[in-house]
Amino acid sequence: MDTKLLVTLAICRLIVAVGLTLDPTELSRLAVRGELSAEAADLEAASVDFGGVRRVEPMAVLRPANAGDVARLVRAAYESAHGFTVSARGHGHSINGQAMTAAGVVLQMSGAAAAVPKPLVSEKFMYADVWGGELWIDVLKSTLEHGLAPKSWTDYLYLSVGGTLSNAGISGQAFNHGPQISNVHELDVVTGKGESVTCSEEQNSELFHAVLGGLGQFGVITRARIALEHAPQRVRWIRVLYSDFQAFTKDQEYLISLHGQPPAQKFDYVEGFVIVDEGLINNWRSSFFSPRNPVKFSSVKSDGGVLYCLEITKNYDQSTADTVDQEIDVLLKKLKFIPSSVFTTDLPYVDFLDRVHKAELKLRSKGLWDVPHPWLNLFVPKSRIDEFDRGVFKGILGNKTSGPILIYPMNKNKWDERTSAVTPEEEVFYLVALLRSAVENGNESQTLKNLQSQNRDILKFCKESGIEMKQYLPHYSTQQEWKEHFGEKWERFQHRKLQFDPKHILSTGQLIFTPSFNAMTASW
Ligand code: FAD
Numbered sequence: 001m002d003t004k005l006l007v008t009l010a011i012c013r014l015i016v017a018v019g020l021t022l023d024p025t026e027l028s029r030l031a032v033r034g035e036l037s038a039e040a041a042d043l044e045a046a047s048v049d050f051g052g053v054r055r056v057e058p059m060a061v062l063r064p065a066n067a068g069d070v071a072r073l074v075r076a077a078y079e080s081a082h083g084f085t086v087s088a089r090g091h092g093h094s095i096n097g098q099a100m101t102a103a104g105v106v107l108q109m110s111g112a113a114a115a116v117p118k119p120l121v122s123e124k125f126m127y128a129d130v131w132g133g134e135l136w137i138d139v140l141k142s143t144l145e146h147g148l149a150p151k152s153w154t155d156y157l158y159l160s161v162g163g164t165l166s167n168a169g170i171s172g173q174a175f176n177h178g179p180q181i182s183n184v185h186e187l188d189v190v191t192g193k194g195e196s197v198t199c200s201e202e203q204n205s206e207l208f209h210a211v212l213g214g215l216g217q218f219g220v221i222t223r224a225r226i227a228l229e230h231a232p233q234r235v236r237w238i239r240v241l242y243s244d245f246q247a248f249t250k251d252q253e254y255l256i257s258l259h260g261q262p263p264a265q266k267f268d269y270v271e272g273f274v275i276v277d278e279g280l281i282n283n284w285r286s287s288f289f290s291p292r293n294p295v296k297f298s299s300v301k302s303d304g305g306v307l308y309c310l311e312i313t314k315n316y317d318q319s320t321a322d323t324v325d326q327e328i329d330v331l332l333k334k335l336k337f338i339p340s341s342v343f344t345t346d347l348p349y350v351d352f353l354d355r356v357h358k359a360e361l362k363l364r365s366k367g368l369w370d371v372p373h374p375w376l377n378l379f380v381p382k383s384r385i386d387e388f389d390r391g392v393f394k395g396i397l398g399n400k401t402s403g404p405i406l407i408y409p410m411n412k413n414k415w416d417e418r419t420s421a422v423t424p425e426e427e428v429f430y431l432v433a434l435l436r437s438a439v440e441n442g443n444e445s446q447t448l449k450n451l452q453s454q455n456r457d458i459l460k461f462c463k464e465s466g467i468e469m470k471q472y473l474p475h476y477s478t479q480q481e482w483k484e485h486f487g488e489k490w491e492r493f494q495h496r497k498l499q500f501d502p503k504h505i506l507s508t509g510q511l512i513f514t515p516s517f518n519a520m521t522a523s524w
Contacts, residue, residue: 030072033115034065036105046106051095052372053448056509058106059084065115067188067196067222073105074220075194077505083517085508088220090133090160095375096475098215099163100509103517107220109133110160117223121146126228127185132162132221139226140353149231149349152177155271155406156356162221166507167473168213168421170410170431172269172311175256178414181212181421183227189219192501196222205418210496213421215474216507217493218500232268232315235352236324237345240310240337241275245389247336248272248308252409253382253428254334255312259411264320264327267312274393274405275307306393308407310337315349372438372448376455377472382409382428384467391461392432396454402446403436420493422470422486431472434458477511 030036037043038060047057064070077086085104091111092099099106110133119142120129126148130139136150137157143149153171154164165187169180177183186200189211197219199208210218242248258266312331316324332342363369380388393405409430415423423429434455438448462469476482483490497504497513504513 030076032062032064032069032072034069035063037061037063042108046089046092046108047100048092049095049097049099050093050373051097051375052370053095053374053452054097054100056097056100056102058087058101058104060105061108062105063108063111066117067190070107070190070220070222071194071196073107073194074190074192074505077104078192078194078503083503083505083515085505085515086220087507087509088132088162088216090163091135091158093156093159093163094509095373095473097509098473098475098507101507103508103515104505109162109220110135119143121148121228123148128226128228130161130224130226132160132188132224134161135159136161136164137354137357140350143228144231144350147231148228149353150180150183150226151229152180152183153353154180156360157354158357158360161224161226162216165212165221165224166214166216168415170472172271172313172408174410174414175270175408176259176266176268176414178416179410179421180226181419182414182416184212184224185227186223186225187211187221188223189221191219192503192506200225206496207500209416209418210420210493210500212416212419214496215420215510215512217420217510217512218496219506232349233317234315234321235268235347235349236314236316236328237347237352238312238314238328238332239343240312240332240335241341242308242310242337243306244336245306245308245393246386248310249382249385249409249430251310251335251337255331256409256411256428259414264323265331267331268315269311269313271311271406271408273309273311274401274407275309276305276393276397276401276405310335313352368437368439374436374438374448374451374455375473376434376458378432378458378462379424379470379472380430380432380462381424381426381468382430383426384465384469385430387465388430388432388462388467388469391465392458396457396461398445400443400445401434401436402438402451403434406431406433406435420489420496422474422489424468424470433472479512482512 042061043057046061047055062073074086077084085101086107087099087101088107088109089099090109116131119139121143123146128139128143135158140149152173154169155171164180187208189197189199189207191197197204197207211221252270252272255267255270314324314328360369407430409428412423412427436451438451439446444450474485476485486493503516505515508515
């Protein structure tokens, strides 16, 4: 369909939905190079996300062709007589509608118009300049052409750069390199006033730190300069089991304490997961165990029916292939896992990084990917993790979980306090990720209602026990809850909002601020 026609359609929807006499020329002046659409299929795609628990239809969707398109749209919203919102959407992998908006336009950053800038790699300075909507899998492919790769990852690569940088971006490398937001040199951002600003530690640093972990509140990331390292060729991927929770966490904490050591003396990745029922040891997130590499669960003694699996990797290439096993042995000797429970596999680096996608394809083929995902991610302080184990893994969850539960510690000193990301006060804290899928198969424990109710019980348990956890990928619906979430950081967060998005038009799906024109609209 012709762009002008689409613009007019979008304008009409805005006028009808807002119920105001919005001047049609307001949006037609945009003259974007990308695709502005009000077609049902585009609106539907922007109305849903991976969580599958919330549905909000926007008035139009813009697939920008470049940063200029983003700036034109946000400026139009900012200068609009009656106002409309703009929500950047990466790959829509949020859980609770964080990238949705009703009173405006979804800016579809991933899968954008073909004209968006391709990744640009500097071998000399070891960085890649990438479009904000670029998926990490494509960043990896581009950098590997130069023998390089980003340092810090998420477990799953079909997420957008802008989407993970708006949260933190964590995986088993975070203990060593920090989250992805600690591995960015520079950003181009379109603020809530529609201004394009380049920012870094040295230049416009307040905006730079605001946007990192900023939940999309201060601007749209159109370019990110990502730190790179030499890409290893292969990975030894090891899993060992524990029945004793304290032995498990003590070993995890020891391994992450080695972050300052030379590469040969530490692992490259430290994660772990909880096995509440046997089905989950070969869980959907990994291609680790296979018929050729099975786990004989019955041979492992478990205490109270719960096992803990430490997952570690060591990267290597031709120059270190001869010493990798020896280095691993030295490290494993210091750990107190169940002796008969060492499982090792070996694979190319790319296959390791892209491991969750294989599982995705399997689940898709069974119709089990597009189901509701009432996920809950928490950062739990180290001093309270034993209590969390007793109260949640061995308590609230019973012995059915409906999905993987990750648990691994991180070092707070690898996180930059100036960013908007929020972590607990203690030097070491754990990610606990309850990544559960709701299925209607007659099993009451796996229904959406039941899993959501369990999530509420877990949050209530933390509150009543005084466990000062922080939600990761947070979801709250009142400003009072957001204030508590940000704690001492709230005042600065609010001040930054006033400075960079004074009309509160960006990423309203996070439900933190109300747009200044909200009084005139039914919902936003
Ligand atoms: P969206 O859901 O599209 O957007 C998320 C938020 O960011 C919204 O508020 C949106 O407005 C804002 N936003 C999006 N793009 C931009 C931009 N360019 N500029 C400014 N704001 C923007 N997270 C981890 O840290 N580690 C993991 O290992 C991990 N694994 C995951 C595995 C799966 C299968 C899934 C579904 C999610 C996983 N996540 C993980 C969570 C993921 O990082 C977040 O959900 C992230 O927001 C998803 O990115 P997205 O591109 O889909 O963002």
